[in-house]
Amino acid sequence: MGIKTKDEYIESLRSLNPVAYMFGERLTNVIDNPRLRAGIEATGATYEMAQLDPDLVVTHSPLINEPVSRFTLPPASVEDLVARVKVNRKVANYVGTCHQRCTGLDCLSTLAIVTYDIDQKYKTEYYPRFIEFLKYMQKNDLTGNAGVTDVKGDRSLAPHEQVDKDMFLRVVEQKADGIIVRGAKAHQTGSLSAHQIIVLPTRAMGKDDKDYAVSFAIPADTKGLIHVVGRSTLDMRELDGCDIGNTYYSKYCPTLIFDDVFVPWERVFMCGETEFASEMVIKFSSFHRQSHGGCKSGKIDCMIGCALTMMDYNGTAKVGHLKEKVTDMIHRAETLYGCCLASSYEGKKQPSGAYFIDTVLANASKIHEGKEMAEATRTMIDACGGFVADLPSDRDFSNPEIGGLLKKYLKGVDSVPVENRIKMYRLAEKLALESADTISDIHGGGSPAAHRVTILRETDTAQKKKAAKRLAGIKD
Amino acid sequence: MGIKTKDEYIESLRSLNPVAYMFGERLTNVIDNPRLRAGIEATGATYEMAQLDPDLVVTHSPLINEPVSRFTLPPASVEDLVARVKVNRKVANYVGTCHQRCTGLDCLSTLAIVTYDIDQKYKTEYYPRFIEFLKYMQKNDLTGNAGVTDVKGDRSLAPHEQVDKDMFLRVVEQKADGIIVRGAKAHQTGSLSAHQIIVLPTRAMGKDDKDYAVSFAIPADTKGLIHVVGRSTLDMRELDGCDIGNTYYSKYCPTLIFDDVFVPWERVFMCGETEFASEMVIKFSSFHRQSHGGCKSGKIDCMIGCALTMMDYNGTAKVGHLKEKVTDMIHRAETLYGCCLASSYEGKKQPSGAYFIDTVLANASKIHEGKEMAEATRTMIDACGGFVADLPSDRDFSNPEIGGLLKKYLKGVDSVPVENRIKMYRLAEKLALESADTISDIHGGGSPAAHRVTILRETDTAQKKKAAKRLAGIKD
Amino acid sequence: MGIKTKDEYIESLRSLNPVAYMFGERLTNVIDNPRLRAGIEATGATYEMAQLDPDLVVTHSPLINEPVSRFTLPPASVEDLVARVKVNRKVANYVGTCHQRCTGLDCLSTLAIVTYDIDQKYKTEYYPRFIEFLKYMQKNDLTGNAGVTDVKGDRSLAPHEQVDKDMFLRVVEQKADGIIVRGAKAHQTGSLSAHQIIVLPTRAMGKDDKDYAVSFAIPADTKGLIHVVGRSTLDMRELDGCDIGNTYYSKYCPTLIFDDVFVPWERVFMCGETEFASEMVIKFSSFHRQSHGGCKSGKIDCMIGCALTMMDYNGTAKVGHLKEKVTDMIHRAETLYGCCLASSYEGKKQPSGAYFIDTVLANASKIHEGKEMAEATRTMIDACGGFVADLPSDRDFSNPEIGGLLKKYLKGVDSVPVENRIKMYRLAEKLALESADTISDIHGGGSPAAHRVTILRETDTAQKKKAAKRLAGIKD
Amino acid sequence: MGIKTKDEYIESLRSLNPVAYMFGERLTNVIDNPRLRAGIEATGATYEMAQLDPDLVVTHSPLINEPVSRFTLPPASVEDLVARVKVNRKVANYVGTCHQRCTGLDCLSTLAIVTYDIDQKYKTEYYPRFIEFLKYMQKNDLTGNAGVTDVKGDRSLAPHEQVDKDMFLRVVEQKADGIIVRGAKAHQTGSLSAHQIIVLPTRAMGKDDKDYAVSFAIPADTKGLIHVVGRSTLDMRELDGCDIGNTYYSKYCPTLIFDDVFVPWERVFMCGETEFASEMVIKFSSFHRQSHGGCKSGKIDCMIGCALTMMDYNGTAKVGHLKEKVTDMIHRAETLYGCCLASSYEGKKQPSGAYFIDTVLANASKIHEGKEMAEATRTMIDACGGFVADLPSDRDFSNPEIGGLLKKYLKGVDSVPVENRIKMYRLAEKLALESADTISDIHGGGSPAAHRVTILRETDTAQKKKAAKRLAGIKD
DSSP states (O other): OBOOOHHHHHHHHHTOOOEEEETTEEOSOSTTOHHHHHHHHHHHHHHHHHHHOHHHHEEEETTTTEEEEGGGOOOOSHHHHHHHHHHHHHHHHHHSSOOSOHHHHHHHHHHHHHHHHHHHHHOOOHHHHHHHHHHHHHHTTOOEEEEOOBOOSSTTSOGGGSSSGGGSOEEEEEOSSEEEEEEEEOOOTTTTSOSEEEEOOSSOOOGGGGGGOEEEEEETTOTTEEEEEOOOTTHHHHHHTOSOSSSSOOOOOEEEEEEEEEEEGGGEEEESOTHHHHHHHHHHHHHHHHHHHHHHHHHHHHHHHHHHHHHHHHTOTTOHHHHHHHHHHHHHHHHHHHHHHHHHHTOEEOTTSOEEOOHHHHHHHHHHHHHHHHHHHHHHHHHHOTHHHHOOOHHHHTOTTTHHHHHHHHOOSTTSOHHHHHHHHHHHHHHHHOHHHHTHHHHTTSOHHHHHHHHHHHSOHHHHHHHHHHHHTOOO | OBOOOHHHHHHHHHTOOOEEEETTEEOSOSTTOHHHHHHHHHHHHHHHHHHHOHHHHEEEETTTTEEEEGGGOOOOSHHHHHHHHHHHHHHHHHHSSOOSOHHHHHHHHHHHHHHHHHHHHHOOOHHHHHHHHHHHHHHTTOOEEEEOOBOOSSTTSOGGGSSSGGGSOEEEEEOSSEEEEEEEEOOOTTTTSOSEEEEOOSSOOOGGGGGGOEEEEEETTOTTEEEEEOOOTTHHHHHHTOSOSSSSOOOOOEEEEEEEEEEEGGGEEEESOTHHHHHHHHHHHHHHHHHHHHHHHHHHHHHHHHHHHHHHHHTOTTOHHHHHHHHHHHHHHHHHHHHHHHHHHTOEEOTTSOEEOOHHHHHHHHHHHHHHHHHHHHHHHHHHOTHHHHOOOHHHHTOTTTHHHHHHHHOOSTTSOHHHHHHHHHHHHHHHHOHHHHHHHHHTTSOHHHHHHHHHHHSOHHHHHHHHHHHHTOOO | OBOOOHHHHHHHHHTOOOEEEETTEEOSOSTTOHHHHHHHHHHHHHHHHHHHOHHHHEEEETTTTEEEEGGGOOOOSHHHHHHHHHHHHHHHHHHSSOOSOHHHHHHHHHHHHHHHHHHHHHOOOHHHHHHHHHHHHHHHTOOEEEEOOBOOSSTTSOGGGSSSGGGSOEEEEEOSSEEEEEEEEOOOTTTTSOSEEEEOOSSOOOGGGGGGOEEEEEETTOTTEEEEEOOOTTHHHHHHTOSOSSSSOOOOOEEEEEEEEEEEGGGEEEESOTHHHHHHHHHHHHHHHHHHHHHHHHHHHHHHHHHHHHHHHHTOTTOHHHHHHHHHHHHHHHHHHHHHHHHHHTOEEOTTSOEEOOHHHHHHHHHHHHHHHHHHHHHHHHHHOTHHHHOOOHHHHTOTTTHHHHHHHTOOSTTSOHHHHHHHHHHHHHHHHOHHHHTHHHHTTSOHHHHHHHHHHHSOHHHHHHHHHHHHTOOO | OBOOOHHHHHHHHHTOOOEEEETTEEOSOSTTOHHHHHHHHHHHHHHHHHHHOHHHHEEEETTTTEEEEGGGOOOOSHHHHHHHHHHHHHHHHHHSSOOSOHHHHHHHHHHHHHHHHHHHHHOOOHHHHHHHHHHHHHHTTOOEEEEOOBOOSSTTSOGGGSSSGGGSOEEEEEOSSEEEEEEEEOOOTTTTSOSEEEEOOSSOOOGGGGGGOEEEEEETTOTTEEEEEOOOTTHHHHHHTSSOSSSSOOOOOEEEEEEEEEEEGGGEEEESOTHHHHHHHHHHHHHHHHHHHHHHHHHHHHHHHHHHHHHHHHTOTTOHHHHHHHHHHHHHHHHHHHHHHHHHHTOEEOTTSOEEOOHHHHHHHHHHHHHHHHHHHHHHHHHHOTHHHHOOOHHHHTOTTTHHHHHHHHOOSTTSOHHHHHHHHHHHHHHHHOHHHHTHHHHTTSOHHHHHHHHHHHSOHHHHHHHHHHHHTOOO
């Protein structure tokens, strides 16, 4: 059936053999590399949660007539839209970071709407192709990874205007059995934790950008695909196996190079229909911004827990201004969550039968994220204290000459073992300062400016002007 | 049937004869006083909307088995909770100010839950009494006004500790047929636009505050009840009939003195059950904070319309930073709205069968209101220009000696009649600076500090600590 | 000598006979009109302060070799620049509103620099003319009023592009003995409290805007000059003589129409030198933005005093979150003040010998004002309580039927007379909601966008890029 | 003479032999350890700047009658106070991080005031001792490191109430020739870059905390002193010699353990005068908060340079919202700088003859820092783009198999070498995410709550209340 356990998920990744580099070295074993494994574990938690809380995560797919994970289910009702938010908050709270499986679902949710719309206009067959792909994903409970963000080159130029035409991923050849694509996608969170890479265009395309209006899916180890894992602030910690703040989970973000990759036609979901690039990216980014709202409120929940525990450990649990700061954190989490929930509840059925959220409310949530996650982080650091910056290493604590002294001096309230306080400081450092995680607060789902443009464009400003004119007594 | 037209509503008020003072004078005709009438018209718009948009406002009451206005309907489903927000946003957008009918509904919604709970514990008969009162309200489509905020005296003291025991409204005598109450309620928005005054306690009560734990309803013209209409910034404008920014609507806020008022037992809904005062005020304030979220997002809609129209009139419609500011305003409106909608959708059935919202999300919305309405206002003023402050009077514009010159110089873009620009500036002034309206952004539904205390108290912080400890690898 | 008493100042205004309108009526006695008088009293406080604190306000003028008020002294040293800020803070704290004399001084300070620069380039005689005018101002301790903000018409068009060419004040005729000017200046705070109107251009001018590049000074009662006093929120209070929050002072803002006004050449300080319009407006607006920083920090001081006193009266002096809010208010006041002081201390000598402030720091202060005054106001209202919105009238309090009841119920802590609490609420209303005063926080000295453009333009961004490149190891 | 070159400074450190640990290992060569060396270089830049800009950094010391670096000069005039801010901004702009030499100067500046005050009261000899120490520092151009922040244990308890009495550093024995001290100081930025450790108490002390009221100076390699270098986010980068964002400089923060350390009496500057602990910590923290204002505005300058350069490289230099964000960054830098400058210019002479800044203005600046550095950082990341999070390693770029592809795809605008873009992204990462550096924005100089308490306490609130009462017409 369509539900894998976490162990099955991890084993299933072993059958893939992706080309991956990190720190200049070709990786031979992705799964057991401690840095990548911590990310894979985070995605694994989405499988684990299907066992721990099946009511929340497991549902029925009419398509394959089997139980499936919500992580492979394009929403087909308001209830499904709502579940997206609740599942993301719960999993994020469980892993304390990005679980890295939302982007694939956001692609599936987008394609379930847009491929149908393209077919309606062009009599193409993208929708049935997509449905076959979806069945495959559901039957095998696979993880998809969204390939959206092109590297973009000179941002003042359109794709076809670039000096190097490959700065946006494009079709370089169309063949009888498929297409050859070339380009690179940046910030591919969890691309090595995924079975399938699902590519969408990164922006609206003009009529001269026909080759760039392309969408498809391929296995993560397809020939010509190269994953280059970028550096992040704390990347050596998992590799060293020391001073890891989050005991179980982490995040990593490769740059993904498509070095003349072949895609068979049955996995191509758009190819040249430039005017639908815009719809695709708007739908995807709206879904993804909404995913963030659930996810990041769950991460703030962890930060709240960290701050409150640290206050217990420091003897500051009753300090007024710290309680105010925790209240601010709660307020931020609930704001992200509330706007996202509302965007689900206000969702509408699309022509294909799939459901789409309220765009304005989803973007309203994301605008808050872009600013408020940084504030929540700052507040957590404020509540925890300065050792978030410069706690001695676990190796210092276990050094026989100085370990005793360090433990003596790191003690907080008498009733709490010093080891717990040390661990909680380390978690605070991870929550606050893991770049792979925190920078997605700002740039994930597009830049803050993009969210703002969206809400202005999607708002009925004419109605508002009309209401004001009536009140002012203006007839026109 | 249970639906009045606006005209019927206004006529129905004529049958009341309340004791009312304004500027030191006893008012003999409340309805036709231009200042009060503008407020009554705003409440009238809730009746008008039942005709204009019956799908939104009119629903069926199982209680009287008739169509009723949602303004007399305690929510009995999630759909009803959601409608609260949407109705409030729509009416507020229509009137550009407070419609003044939500507080009564918030009382009905509260009593529909709490009177039942009291009866369960004490075998009292408050719930059936309340249901009779509710039928009366629904059958006659009446407007209620919430009497909640006591004048409070020395705020460092509990009710029974005050030097003057009347600083919180209290029962001074219990008689066979009813009770005598004494005290004063402040900021009674629209008390002269209402048929009934519905009183709830303003805070939790201790066991020594038994006389203060009282709830009841009485007609707005009951003997001993004195409405003293307070001053507001623009109160003379309607009285003068000149330089009125909002052509139709306004708001006013009396202080309401209960000078030994008799209440018959059939209208008493709590009397001495001190431990339920807290539940009553929490339920009421949560409902009322949610009402604000719908209402104030609708008011921001007007402010957005005003800013955008003014930009059209000034020739600044394409100025980048002004578009950014309008985007900020939209973001604020949607944040209030999104959190409130979510608080409705996440509502839960209570023992009585009535529904209650999610408190944390409703308060999250109100915290934003307390800060963001001021920002939206500031932004509107910024977008409109300095004449929000000091526009010459309409009487100057019609003065034969200087009117022509003024009209010449007040002209904006050539295609817009100068009169329209003048009117829109006047509306901006009203939206920004009518104290009766704007200060409720801060103090309506309790002070900002109260909202913060609520979300901290209602949040499951233990779960968050537990999640953080697990991630940090702490067992305890 | 050059120092008038307050009484002498007020008497000196009686000798003027300006054409002034208010509410459609021609005013026959400006000085004793209660609304205008409250504004005149605020300017009078600048004369009073010269007696109360001569060390601060009185200095020596080498020009006339007499003691003069700093309000007629273009800064000739860093000490003078610093005194500007301190005098403004002190007077603002004393009057609780705008004293309305800074704009004239800001004009004098600007002309003391720019007329010299023009003469250097064009061999004109503006500087000696200005010096004669300055001597006249100093010898008689006169108040000037800046006429800067044109009404602007369609803001997307330059002055010469307007359909009506008079939307920016311009020279319509040059004659042997002087010039004829036409146009209107908006938001002329205190124009009827001033002896002289000093006109500067409102923006940079292009070569086609030659007629608009004009600066001059004329008596406030010059033929053709029409003062139309605009409405403000609380304007009827002084006229009624009731419910006035600030016992002594207020502010008013006329629109000033120049209906073909003759200006003799000896009072013309620029006429057609378009490229200096920009310097003039930049210098003036920088000086004026700095004036705001001193003034508005002094006003926040009053708001802090009001909030703290109200907390004493309400029994909330020890409430933690209110103390935090007062701390926020202090922080805002000191930020405005600190940046302005620094802009003075970092001032530099100009070619004429006069001193000019650091523009970036002055604008940094003003950007804060634009946002933080609204926050300070919101915070004060929060700390005071809801009666800022809707306090009954003094006429209600003195009404024999209800006055006693109202006084009973408005009582706060037992030791404070209820009258004091009522008065302090009334002051809070005035401080928060007098539009003539509060909207200058946003638009005074140009809009917030203008301040931002200024600091970006005046900052040495090349140096900052160079420093970053060096650190990154980039050679170019 | 009293001015060392950078090379002499570094050589002078070689003569010290401190006990230092990092990652569980005893360090044998501190100076050439790449991680620590990057910090030492930052302090070295203060010596280099004395050569590069002697007018700014070098001054005359009357004490030794020689030229000295301002980094060893307690301010003796307003000019000296101002120079503190300007020197810090310039050096911070030069090193792009903390130069780590301000804390020692802040101690010298504090002791130059407080030791004199103690002597006045107690006829002790701390001041002459301190002067001898100061001569030694000046003659040898030494760097001091402030040991202030105790580890604090249970923060709800005073020093003497702690279960372990050593949680605040204390005197455990007084001997004929000196004292023995025990305890630990946290967050000792640059302790291994300093010649001398200067200890002050971390808080006000009560009469039972006599042993904790102690101040002294000792060489950084004194017996019993153990430096344990804490972890920071990017600490492995310098150790690996790869992916270092700031080519030259960094920061590190040890925990410093005083394991029964002997201090000779001639270096003891307070011992048991509990009531002066408060003055010492207030003076120090005010000086240090002011140091931050100069320093952090200089760091923002680097961030502005980084953002602007990145915009050039990305082709986004003309994007309106990015220019707005850079304007925000400038505004933040100038706010910190302006308030700090003002705090210097308003400084006052103290009884000893040394000068002290205006505390309120210095704390006003620091409150902004605590919030605005995080905003500046967020804004820089926003302007730069997502590769701040996950740029591939330099080792990937130089890998023969994928290096070419990576360079192809990381290219921005055509005219900029890809290597420059890569380097600038790496610098952005370092500026944004080096925990040793960024967390001092929040906790350096005490927590944000401490700054707030200070400005409330130091403000003349009585004057403000008096002014408000006068305006309200209240006599009392």
